[in-house]
Amino acid sequence: xxxxxxxxxxxxxxxxxxxxxxxxxxxxxxxxxxxxxxxxxxxxxxxxxxxxxxxxxxxxxxxxxxxxxxxxxxxxxxxxxxxxxxxxxxxxxxxxxxxxxxxxxxxxxxxxxxxxxxxxxxxxxxxxxxxxxxxxxxxxxxxxxxxxxxxxxxxxxxxxxxxxxxxxxxxxxxxxxxxxxxxxxxxxxxxxxxxxxxxxxxxxxxxxxxxxxxxxxxxxxxxxxxxxxxxxxxxxxxxxxxxxxxxxxxxxxxxxxxxxxxxxxxxxxxxxxxxxxxxxxxxxxxxxxxxxxxxxxxxxxxxxxxxxxxxxxxxxxxxxxxxxxxxxxxxxxxxxxxxxxxxxxxxxxx
Numbered sequence: 494x495x496x497x498x499x500x501x502x503x504x505x506x507x508x509x510x511x512x513x514x515x516x517x518x519x520x521x522x523x524x525x526x527x528x529x530x531x532x533x534x535x536x537x538x539x540x541x542x543x544x545x546x547x548x549x550x551x552x553x554x555x556x557x558x559x560x561x562x563x564x565x566x567x568x569x570x571x572x573x574x575x576x577x578x579x580x581x582x583x584x585x586x587x588x589x590x591x592x593x594x595x596x597x598x599x600x601x602x603x604x605x606x607x608x609x610x611x612x613x614x615x616x617x618x619x620x621x622x623x624x625x626x627x628x629x630x631x632x633x634x635x636x637x638x639x640x641x642x643x644x645x646x647x648x649x650x651x652x653x654x655x656x657x658x659x660x661x662x663x664x665x666x667x668x669x670x671x672x673x674x675x676x677x678x679x680x681x682x683x684x685x686x687x688x689x690x691x692x693x694x695x696x697x698x699x700x701x702x703x704x705x706x707x708x709x710x711x712x713x714x715x716x717x718x719x720x721x722x723x724x725x726x727x728x729x730x731x732x733x734x735x736x737x738x739x740x741x742x743x744x745x746x747x748x749x750x751x752x753x754x755x756x757x758x759x760x761x762x763x764x765x766x767x768x769x770x771x772x773x774x775x776x777x778x779x780x781x782x783x784x785x786x787x788x789x790x791x792x793x794x795x796x797x798x799x800x801x802x803x804x805x806x807x808x809x810x811x812x813x814x815x816x817x818x819x820x821x822x823x824x825x826x827x828x829x830x831x832x833x834x835x836x837x838x839x840x841x842x843x
Contacts (some may be wrong), residue, residue, distance in 0.1 A: 544631050552624035559616045567609035608668050611693055657694070659711035664693035667710060673718050678790060680717035683708050723763055724792035726785045728799055731778040733813045738779065741812045742768055745783055748806035752798050753785075761791040777815055 668691070673679045677688045679698065686700035696713070698706045732741045749766035752758050764786040772782040783803070787795050807813075 541631055545628050548624050548627050548631070552620050555620050556617050559620070560613050563609050563613050563616070567605045611665065611668070656709070656711055660694045660709045662711075663713065664691075664695075664710040667691075667696075667713075667716075668693075672716050673721070677721065678719040680719070681708055681713050682715055683712060685717075719792075720789040722789065724787050724789050726787055726792040726796035726799060728783045728796060728803065729772055730781045730783060730803055730807075731814045732781060732807065733815055734775075734777050734779055736779065736812045737810075738771075738781075740810050741781060741807065742770075744806040744810045744812065745781060745803050748802040749783055749785060749799060752795065752802055755798075758795060758798060761788050761795055763787060 667673070673688055673691075673696075675688055675691060679685065679688055681696070681698065684698045684700060684706035686698045686704075686706070688696060689699050689705070690697035694710060696708045696710060698708060700706065730745060732738075746766070746768045749768070753762050753766060762785055766783065766785045769782040769784055771779060773780040783799065785792075785795055785799065
C-alpha cells in the first residue's frame with residue numbers, strides 16, 4: 494500500500510527527528526528545507542550543541558549590552574547637573590540618605606564607578622546563572638535533583654560565609670549612603686587615616702605612620718568622617734593663671750583674623766574665626782578656646798598657621814603660657830628668706 498505524499502513526509506520526519514512535539518527546531522527546519530532525512534538526522538545530532546552555543550552567545554551579548562548601559566548611567570551620575578537634580582529630589586521627597594552637600598567631581602566619579610561595578614557584577618551573575626539553567630535543561634539534566642544538591646551546598650556555604658555576607662551588605666549601604674569615599678580622612682574605631690580603597694568587602698585605610706589597614710566592612714560599627722562638607726580647626730591655648738585675659742583674648746583674636754586675611758589661607762576659611770572664651774581653669778593655667786571653620790581636609794593646615802601666629806601675638810604682649818614658680822628658702826633656725834624666681838635668682842642677685 495502506497496502512502497500519500499504528505500503522510501510519507503510526516504513519517505520520514507518522525508523517523509528522522511522523533512515524535513511530534515519533541516522534535517528539535519533545527520532538525521525539522523532542515524528537513525523542511527532539504528527534504529533529506531539524513532540531513533535532518535545530522536541536524537538533530539548537532540541541535541543540542543547548537544542550542545547551547547546560541548544560549549552562550551545570547552548571554553554574552555546581554556552581558557555586554559548591560560555593561561554598556563550601566564557604564565552610560567554611571568557617567569551620567571558622575572556629572573554635576575545630575576548630582577544637583579538628585580539633591581533636589583532628595584530635598585523634595587525627604588529620602589533618608591545622607592546629603593553630603595557639595596561633593597568633588599573626582600570623588601563622585603569614584604563612588605559612581607564603584608556602584609556601577611557592583612551592579613555589573615550582579616547583572617552578569619544573574620544572566621550567566623539563567624544561561625546555565627537553560628543549558629542544563631537542554632542536556633536533559635534533572636534540575637530537581639541538582640536543585641536539592643545545590644540547596645544543601647548553599648546552606649552549608651551560607652553558614653560558613655555569614656561574615657562575608659555581612660561585609661557585602663554593610664559595604665553596599667556604605668556606598669549608597671556615601672558615608673565615606675576614597676581620599677577621606679576617617680576614624681573607623683579599628684583604624685584611623687586616609688581612605689585609599691573601598692570595595693563591597695573591605696575598606697583600605699592608611700594611617701599617619703604609613704601603615705595600611707584592611708578593615709572588613711561588617712566590622713565597622715561607627716564612622717567618623719573628618720573631611721565631609723566642612724571642618725573646624727580648634728585650638729586650646731593655655732595662658733598663665735595671672736595673665737591679663739582681655740589682652741590675651743584680643744591678641745588671639747587679632748592673630749586669627751590675620752590668618753583669615755592672608756591670601757594663602759583666605760580661600761580655606763568658610764567663616765570668621767571665633768574666640769569661644771575660657772575653656773578650662775587650673776591652678777596655674779587658663780585655657781582659651783579658638784575655633785575656625787574651614788574646608789574639608791584643610792583644618793590641620795589652618796591650625797598649624799594659627800598656632801604659629803597666636804604664639805607670636807602672645808609673645809608680643811608678654812603673655813606667657815605658665816606663671817612664674819616661686820620658691821622660698823628658710824635658713825636654719827631663722828625666718829623665711831626672700832623669694833626666688835623660677836631661674837633660682839634672689840633679689841640680691843639682680
